[in-house]
């Protein structure tokens with residue numbers, strides 16, 4: 001864990017950022033996203049803000065944070081629900097339903113809105129699963145991934161399955177679908193040329209057909225999904241077989257770099273294995289996949305996966321900021337705040353020592369230095385990519401508070417690392 005003085009600074013800076021964003025009008029005035037997206041997006045809009053404030057209220061109960069949570073949620077729910085687009089955990093009706101369930105569990109309310117949102121969201125999950133079931137050949141990227149596809153729905157299904165037999169049924173159906181997909185080896189994705197340029201720092205970015213190994217869009221995310229659903233008793237028997245296939249493929253792809261064991265961002269179909277390490281982030285790369293392997297090791301009882309995870313996490317911590325490939329990025333997904341969160345969550349959960357001991361390389365120091373270089377919090381908010389949770393200032397606040405307090409760990413569920 002980071003030292004006391006640094007953690008006090010981190011907590012103070014994190015709360016200052018969230019305090020700055022607690023009014024819907026402030027958030028709206030600096031958001032670069034259009035209004036419709038703000039209203040229904042967990043990643044960039046009001047539901048995500050509500051989630052952050054509702055969790056902060058448990059940490060800091062007398063500051064009225066839950067009022068801000070309710071204000072954001074009312075704006076979101078009042079905007080109505082879109083029923084005809086592909087939704088996911090970060091956007092649309094499923095994001096709204098997930099956030100309202102989480103906030104209602106912490107602070108009550110929303111009885112009517114919850115039941116109608118859940119009915120719509122579960123109907124959409126079922127329709128999306130049936131659509132995916134009918135796909136032939138290689139599956140288009142985005143269909144099964146965490147950030148825009150079916151495996152990202154694990155936290156929502158887990159949350160509502162206890163109360164709804166319909167949700168448990170849909171969860172079972174989805175898990176079998178994803179497990180079969182791994183077993184049938186349709187994990188290769190056709191990539192539009194140039195679609196992931198510079199994302200993965202990997203020489204085979206342009207391979208026409210590839211298998212992403214990371215959390216956000218790849219096999220790491222699938223492994224985490226199977227582990228989460230298995231642990232929640234929502235997976236069928238084939239989840240274990242599929243998890244073994246996924247973990248083996250990830251582990252057999254390992255390379256050795258100057259930092260230690262590493263994994264490439266993806267494999268290319270029919271081309272020799274990628275030898276270049278990816279960037280250090282949740283979405284593509286070591287820290288995210290280390291979390292997935294460790295989670296699966298515990299869920300399915302495979303100690304060798306846990307050892308491999310520790311080794312991948314340690315090599316992530318050894319990288320210098322220049323080698324991380326995430327300079328000047330202030331996002332939870334692929335920036336210093338994300339790395340801060342990944343390291344601390346891993347240490348807290350598995351009591352492994354992974355945060356860099358050299359404090360000048362600590363992600364918390366990198367963030368605090370970036371904040372310190374701005375005159376006001378408003379300058380900092382505009383420096384990050386908007387005010388939202390996923391790539392913006394709110395995520396920075398959550399990561400800074402979360403490195404000293406586990407009560408902000410709702411993020412772990414969303415990232416499928418818990």
Ligand SMILES: [Zn+2]
Nearest residue numbers: 283284333334
């Ligand atoms: Zn990312």
